[in-house]
Amino acid sequence: MSDTEYVPKRRRVRSPSPPKQSNESDDDNYVPYVPVAKRREEKFAKLQSWGVRSGRDRPKRPQDEAEEREAELKEEELKKEKARRERTLLLEAQDVLKKKTEQDAKKTVDEKADEEDAEILEAIKSRRKLASDLELAKGIQYTDPLTTDWRPPRFVRDRKPEENERIRDKYHILVEGDDIPPPIESFRDMKIPQPIIDYMKSKGIKSPTPIQLQGIPAVFAGRDIIGIAFTGSGKTLTFCLPLIMTALEEETKLPFVQGEGPVGIILCPSRELANQTFENIGAWCGALAQSGKYPQLNCLLCIGGISMSEQSHTMNKGLHIVVATPGRLIDMLEKKRFTFNNCKYLCMDEADRMVDLGFEDDVRNIMSFFKRQRQTLLFSATMPRKIQDFARESLIQPVLVNVGRAGAANLDVLQVVEYVKQEAKMVYLLECLQKTPPPVIIFSENKNEVDDIQEYLLLKGVEAVAIHGSKTQEERQYAISSFKTGKKDVMVASGVASKGLDFNDIQHVIIFSMPKEIEDYVHQIGRTGRSGKTGIATTFVNMNTPEQTLLDLKYLLIEAGQKVPPFLQSIEDPRVAQGRSLSGCPVCGGLGHALSNCPKLEDTQRRQMASHRMEDTGGY
Template sequence: MESTKRRRARSPSPIYKLDDADDSYEPYIPVAQRRQEKLAKLSTLGVNSEKNSATKLQEDLDDREDEQREEETRRERARKERTLLLEAQEVHLKKAAEDSKKTADEKAQEVDAEILEALKSRRKLASDMELAKGIQYTEPLQSSWRPPWYIRERTPYQHQKLRDKYHILVEGEDIPPPIEHFADMKIPEPILEYLRSKRIVSPTPIQLQGIPVAFSGRDIIGIAFTGSGKTLAFCLPLIMMALEEEMKLPLVRGEGPVGIILCPSRELATQTYDNVVTWCASLAKDGKYPQLNALLCIGGISMNDQSHVLNKGLHIVIATPGRLIDMLEKKRFTFNNCKYLCMDEADRMIDLGFEDDVRNIMSFFKNQRQTLLFSATMPEKIQDFAQDSLIKPVLVNVGRAGAANLDVLQVVEYVKQEAKMVYLLECLQKTPPPVIIFSENKNEVDDIQEYLLLKGVEAVAIHGSKTQEERQYAIKSFKSGAKDVMVASGVASKGLDFNEIQHVIIFSMPKEIEDYVHQIGRTGRSGKTGIATTFVNMNTPEQTLLDLKYLLMEAGQKVPPFLSTIDDPRAAQAQRGSLTGCPVCGGLGHGISNCPKLEDAQRRQMASHRTADEGGGY
């Protein structure tokens, strides 16, 4: 019986064709064999002489290949011997040779440029919704205001001639024309009457250009020296915008505000609020125009006292950042229809101290707004940051940003620390009261006040650690003339306007020159003249003294001999006329690389990070 099991047939083994004619496959041929084949080919071309030349040609080729191999071997050996340290040394020597060709000024400018570039990475001011949705406004808000036809018909040359007359510098696109008279700005007659009653008959340079720009709905960066009338320049446009909204359709409870003014201190906010209330009252006096409601929103006071304002339509809010954020979070009012945002002393408002608060406030806006930034000191860094955050802004500059008021006579005296108190009494004899004395130290403020009271001088004190009632009492009694002298910290130096101040004494020179400019600016306001006496000694940083020296020189003031003898690394630049202010603080005596303001900001930032890392802060 034949077996049913059959052997399963195996698949045949693959056959590899080594000599398969494939264009992509080339068999390996040894070098010696290739040389012989080349010689064989050459030998078939001709006679023996041709064979000899072919042999020689081949030998030359071989020699060249050998030389190339030897060169590659030599390079490889040198590459292995070369270390990273040697390369670094060569780079360093090359850089040192390039640096040796540069002057000290060029090196300093390069360092400053690098630091400034690093600071430009700040996120621009915008609401969270706008940033999240990528909303970018490209055109300014539309305004119904137009200049009179006879001003519109003037040529650009005539506009520029008027700006040159008042030393007004402008930058931007389609800049509205300057207007030399309040009546031509189409301001209501009741406000004009009130201004005339206060002997304000013509606009100051910042008002002459700033008010038409703001009336046109444009974003503006306004820079002018202390006491130049900036408050009217940004309050009046807001009053007119609120008046227009109220006359179109009256606001009812829960509606508003139309606009907001942010201030860095309670005292400045209170002063601005008083001005706005006065102007609104004069507008509604004859019953021709409606009453506009303003709210003061600052810490230290009870908001219940202003509940009668919140129960009506709200037109204008004047606020400090902390209390404003609290009111917005509690939804006491909203920014749903807010179209106007002004920051007074804007360099402080959007600098490191308040920047997070301002961003928080921005997040409550729902629509496009007109933004106005005003200050006497607006360093380049803040200007650049503002230019990126605003919409086609117009820069209006009356004088150099950070320059001192030319109506103030600056006297700098060297007084030893232990002799300051005694010499203070002598300085008070220079002019009749009222007098303001500034000190950077809160304890020193209290010590000066106590000393003056013991000597029979009617003095009040104000600083950040005082209660709001104490601060209000000090301001009120000093403004009314009940007290002759006010001793203050930097809290009273920003924007506050006191009548007839003839003399300011700076007991301790502030480290930042911006603060000095604001402090001496409490006198010499509204065209009047005043004196500022400053005490300096060995405790005053040399950097600050250099800033002070150049500020005096710029204002044409007398420079004391002890300031002239200070070692000055920027003297060569000053002689060439190429000296520029520090882009962070505006000081002329130093660059950004050794700016005291930047150092303090970085120190505070590091301290806050350290506190956060340690889980502290509360």
Template sequence: MADSSSTARNPPTKRPRAASDADDHDHDHDPAVDDDDEYVPYVPIRQRKQAKLAHLQARNLLSTSEADVEEKKRAEEAAAAAAARTQSLMAQTMKLKETEPVKSSYELQLEKEAELLKQLVMKRKLASDKELAKGIQYSEAMRTSWTPPRTLMARGEPAFERTRKKYHILVDGEDIPPPITRFNEMKIPQCILDYLKQAKGIERPTPIQLQGLPVVLSGRDMIGIAFTGSGKTLVFTLPLLLFAIEEEMKLPFQEGEGPIGLIMCPSRELAKQTHEIICTMADVMASTGAPHIRSLLCIGGINMADQRNTIRQGIHVVVATPGRLQDMLEKKRFTLANCKYLCFDEADRMIDMGFEEDVRNVMSFFTGQRQTLLFSATMPKKIQNFAQSALVKPVTVNVGRAGAASLDIIQQVEYVAPEARTTYLLECLQKTPPPVVIFAENKHDVDDIQEFLLTKGVKAVGIHGGKTQEEREFAISSFKSFKRDVLVATDVASKGLDFNEIQHVINYDMPKEIEDYVHRIGRTGRRGKTGVATTFINTECSEQILLDLKHLLREAKQKVPPFLLSIEDPTELESSGPGDGQGCSYCGGLGHRISNCPKFELDKRTEFGNSKEKYAEGRGIGGGGGDY
């Protein structure tokens, strides 16, 4: 009876199994089976969750409304998942498109321009063949022995930002070195400071110098953008000179060694000018007992046999144009095995489509990491993006908008008929005393203008790519020494010609690109001085370049003549802020977008033509007489 009553009070919770008498005997004496208080029936998980929710509600940890919301949300998610399983992929895609935010026409335009910009980019990185073949990538910047003063670093980043804001300096990058407002705090030798003060009248660094010099002295790669005449040359020549002296003091250079640094320039005149600056500062340093730094000028039109003695002794610095440099490297007159410093002056021209292959061929001679610098007054976005492939943790230093004209230049634009331009030059020359520079687009106009001025008693010299190196050097030297009052030149003299006394620049014709216009007028109004730029325009000028000119004048707060104001601007788009997304992201012109940029179209056609030519060569088409 005891057994049957016990079984009635405790019905089995599991499927019964056949048990032996021994098992029944054991259960009679098992306290775990007989103890009613220890038994816990099984509760489904759904009931447990509901009980827990009720418990939380009772303790006021979760309000009834919140519980309803949670329950409703789970129900909606379950319903959506069930509906998605029954919907087609097309229906699901359409529903996703409906939920996407609607983009404005301006945002769509920017996306379109970004896609266009991707169509014409450099296909390979700006690196040596060894680095490309082995996949070598440098993750850390070069290290130098220079460090900022401790007292300066103690001021903190907020003080540095206030200094940059004061001088309108925009920077971008990681671990940016601090701006330094005094040369002596940069640890520059006193003899150089005396030379800058006495010979150049430079006592304090310009905005590009106070931020750019610490960046370069720290060994960082850099993109330097500043208007013409702002002192960019000193930013890359002075650190190179100091680095070369340091290397020479560690171990003197011997025959076949060097250079430690390379500066590439787009024109002979700019290369020669940079070479002379380095030689002058090297002589100043040598006069105080420092090792003498040897610089090699490597440009076309000069006899390199005259510089064999410099090469024989070992060279520290090479200043070159791409063509002659490539020739010297292929002939193994010197190597770049020890070169740790590379600078592109007027970098937008050096890395433009016409210079790409020459620059890449030179890069193939490097054997190790180098500090790479790019400087220019006009640096379109496409060049800045491409530069990232050549630089390691670069620092971008921008003083003003890339491609903007100096505010120290008074720009005057006049409508002059093509046949009246030559005679009108005499009237324009009366605006300011000499020296004056006249720019023309082609060589024949340069020769005609020079001859006309000589017949009128004006002391004029001319320079263009068709003249010999001796004629070009005579023209520059006689103009700089005030023996000639007027220099007539093509754009070969528009980049880097540093002559502070030029008071007037006359554009005999409007160049085809606004970048060339900025470089031309930048020959005056340098180092804080005021200059005048007069530009002749007429019906032969394209509407696109006139729109760019109109926007440039507005940006520089210059007077815009009525005939420029009358030109409608169909491409002007509404932007989200001042200067945000305005202008062409390819060439930097403010009066058009990349979608109707003539330079972009020209480069795209050029690239397509080159591709077809390479394809024909690969298939054996052309040049072979048509054999089958």
């Protein structure tokens, strides 16, 4: 250790500061809020104690008046805010409800019903119009319809509007739209090639039907069209003939080679209807080619259940026309077997089904493959107001051609409604088959019942075939071909055969089980009484048939001037007791119920909920 010792430094210990004494002056600085009125009284009292004249005696300065006004406004705002806080939301809701009740009391029953229907329609209204995703995303909108080279004859162009209206009234044609092309009463004046006219004459078609004499000129002129007409009135020819003429024009200008086309597409909701349309187009195109004056047009059938390789000879050429069901068409487009780069014609047969819940997304998907503006045609015998409004929003300056009320029954069909107990249906069915000679179609909504009816008829020695959605495509094609050729006398079918199928010389249709939706009934009885011929439709009803369906049937019979049996007459409409007017349902077209009771709407909502549950549970 060194001589110098280490002396540690002494740390200064800081004495704790004395506790801070509370300062009374801090409390004195606090000034409580004093209302304006009280401050004014205190100020007035102080002035009086000084011997100064009161405010009434001396004139106020502008600055004082401004301060007082500002203070008064603030005080009023505070009072209002306090009142607003004291007023609860419950009181406000009661006031709103009271005002609504007073307004509702002034409205009539019909006005209330219309408002309810409008609310339901708004709730189920489609959010997007019928257009491709690209057009919707980019905001592409077409304002003018397509232009064509077709012109009606001069004497037709020179007609006065009154003369055109007289012709439409003569054939009971209702039209809506701007700049509507004139009706033409002759195929020759429509400038249709002579080979097709000769072929139609050989099939007994000598002059256009009402839907054709107005619809064909409108389509020839390039207009989008909504076509509504009775079953068996010639709608297929109305939309097929202009497509054939368009394809013929394109082929004549420059022949198609492999990979080109199609010019137009026809969408159908069922394979059977697509196959029938394909056969009709093939016959008309064949008549053109056989004349030797026109080139051969290639048509492709694109439906599920068949091998597309069987049509490879058509696929290896340029395509002019494609007839398809949505599912198989999407598959072919995604595989790029052909494209819609030059496609400018789209027709949907049974359009109310095509744009309904089941196919609407598929139709939008198909439209996304179009690269240009197209002419869009929608045809059906039953097109409710909801579908019509939706179509008007989606089409470009559409022309609505309506022959009769949308959803009305064919007037050429004698409708017979009979009350038959469930256990007696099979026996009575044999009696009904004796009314007319074959062929006869029997409809049932249940697939198992279809098979049971066929088996019963076969046991009784009746040559019968059956068709429904669970059968293979080969079985379905065999049933239809054997029935059409007369090998089989009776065809038992589900709803798959009720839409658009055309059978020759059917005099009798038996509806074994009445469908819930009245528009299905209209399509089913429409398999007879086609092309100006008459037919009979016998319908079995009993206690199992919903009363609302029976009421729809009652009004349909009254509208068509048919005999209404006593048990249907006895069914009363609840809307009459409520004092409401009777109008058709905008969703299904039924006359016997309001929108709130529509069976089609209920079924649609049920399917939507089921699909949502499938998505939530991963499909299990």
